[in-house]
Amino acid sequence: MSITVIQEHIEITPGICGGKPRIAGHRIRVQDIVIWHEQMGMSPDEILYHYPSITLSDIYAALAYYHDHRDEIRSAIKADEEFARQLQTETPSLLQQKLKNRQHG
Secondary structure, eight states: OHHHHHHHHEEOOTTSGGGOOEETTSSOBHHHHHIIIIISOOOHHHHHHHOTTSOHHHHHHHHHHHHHSHHHHHHHHHHHHHHHHHHHHHSOOHHHHHHHHHHHO
16 A cells, blocks of 8 residues: 555656656655755755645655665765765866966966
8 A cells, every 4th residue: 555655656767867766757856855854854844835846745755765765765865975075076166267267377
């Protein structure tokens, strides 16, 4: 029963959102909901306020999916955070580049 309910709200499509589980018909990933809820402290109602195109049921299904696949979702969040950090260190900011060009130009 609960698997059917979750499947109505969560989909995984290769090539969309990196093949990561997401709200059906949207580009909002389960891990986005988890970050907003756990790391940013947003309640499901607050998430709904900021993203009115999804439903409260979608949000709760995403959280249920997360609790059923906790290690997989946490690994995805960690990998994205590491990728972002790597990009930051390898790519100087546009402002830094402009300042550097001004000093040498």
